[in-house]
Amino acid sequence: MQQPPKAAPSAGFNFLLAAVLGAIGVFNLGEGVTGGGLGVFLKGLAMAIYAAVLLRDALHIKKTGQPSMTRKRMNTIGLACLALYVFGVLVKRVPEMAQFFG
Numbered sequence: 316m317q318q319p320p321k322a323a324p325s326a327g328f329n330f331l332l333a334a335v336l337g338a339i340g341v342f343n344l345g346e347g348v349t350g351g352g353l354g355v356f357l358k359g360l361a362m363a364i365y366a367a368v369l370l371r372d373a374l375h376i377k378k379t380g381q382p383s384m385t386r387k388r389m390n391t392i393g394l395a396c397l398a399l400y401v402f403g404v405l406v407k408r409v410p411e412m413a414q415f416f417g
Contacts (some may be wrong), residue, residue, distance in 0.1 A: 324382050329373035337366035352405025362402035368392050 322327035340362030347356025366391070382389070 324372065324374045325375060326376040329369045329376065331380045331401075333366045333369035333373060336369070340364075340366055352407060354403045354405075357403030357406060358400050361396045361403060364399075365396040368396075384408060 340359045343351070343355050343359025344363060345359075347353065372383050372389070374382070387399055402417075
């Protein structure tokens with residue numbers, strides 16, 4: 316019988332990804348509040364939320380050696396954040412494209 320490979324998330328990689336996404340997300344949140352618009356704010360919000368989820372997971376892995384949530388739940392949260400990010404891009408760029416093509 317063949318066993319599936321044991322792939323586990325890495326605490327170090329989650330910390331790194333959380334730091335990068337968190338920094339960019341906080342920057343975009345600030346830019347969105349100070350006049351960048353709703354699209355920039357939504358993109359920053361999506362990145363900050365996912366960075367917080369990754370940070371929580373990394374801390375749990377560091378403490379217990381196991382991820383804090385199932386892969387299915389992590390994928391669902393990631394796809395929801397991706398959808399919010401894409402919505403932010405659309406809010407920002409669709410008026411510009413409509414004016415360009417119109």
